Amino acid sequence: MTEKVSAGERREVAMTVNAVHRSAAVEARRTLSDYLRHDLGLTGTHVGCEHGVCGACTVLLDGEPVRGCLVFAVSADGHRVTTVEGLGQLDESGDPASLSPVQRAFRDCHALQCGFCTPGFLTTITAGLATNPHPTREQAVEMIAGNLCRCTGYQNIVDAVLRAAELMSDPDAAQPDRFAEDADAAPADDPPAGRRDSRPGESEPSSADGTPA
Ligand code: FES
Numbered sequence: 001m002t003e004k005v006s007a008g009e010r011r012e013v014a015m016t017v018n019a020v021h022r023s024a025a026v027e028a029r030r031t032l033s034d035y036l037r038h039d040l041g042l043t044g045t046h047v048g049c050e051h052g053v054c055g056a057c058t059v060l061l062d063g064e065p066v067r068g069c070l071v072f073a074v075s076a077d078g079h080r081v082t083t084v085e086g087l088g089q090l091d092e093s094g095d096p097a098s099l100s101p102v103q104r105a106f107r108d109c110h111a112l113q114c115g116f117c118t119p120g121f122l123t124t125i126t127a128g129l130a131t132n133p134h135p136t137r138e139q140a141v142e143m144i145a146g147n148l149c150r151c152t153g154y155q156n157i158v159d160a161v162l163r164a165a166e167l168m169s170d171p172d173a174a175q176p177d178r179f180a181e182d183a184d185a186a187p188a189d190d191p192p193a194g195r196r197d198s199r200p201g202e203s204e205p206s207s208a209d210g211t212p213a
């Protein structure tokens with residue numbers, strides 16, 4: 001039997017978000033994406049269509065990709081949530097400290113432009129590669145088929161899926177990749193291999209953790 005819940009009713013929820021235990025009283029109709037963004041301040045999860053089409057709000061629920069705009073926060077009670085902020089290594093205060101292989105691949109392949117869709121792609125691909133660590137190009141295309149991007153034309157994102165698979169299978173390349181060390185190691189006149197310069201009129205890429213520039 002379906003339990004009746006009034007619109008403004010609040011429920012206690014407790015979940016692990018990016019390895020941190022979180023609990024709060026939330027409205028029963030609060031979506032997981034709104035809970036993450038507005039209650040926890042994790043604005044890396046973006047909200048586009050709000051009806052399950054674009055994939056920008058994708059987060060991992062116990063490792064599985066879900067649309068944050070279609071899941072109620074109360075449904076995540078007792079579960080483990082990973083947002084784009086939690087894909088890389090975190091420092092003691094829970095802030096991102098290094099890029100994950102998928103984030104590194106996006107940077108290497110210039111797989112983002114405005115960056116709005118990027119958090120959803122990063123989480124989707126992270127889950128996809130956990131299931132299929134050695135995808136063919138065709139499988140990489142299939143892996144991202146549920147996410148929309150208005151800027152890139154997808155080719156560089158497919159390249160990034162394959163690059164991420166490479167990085168994940170290379171123990172040396174998968175070592176922690178500190179932001180500060182990256183800045184020191186990458187001179188401005190020597191862009192990473194595979195990077196494409198912006199065309200006139202294109203916006204500069206945002207950071208690979210999905211935060212718009
Ligand atoms: S905002 Fe959730 S799928 Fe578009």
Ligand code: FES
Pocket residue numbers: 111112113114115116117118148149150151152
């Ligand atoms: S919508 Fe994908 S980079 Fe802009």
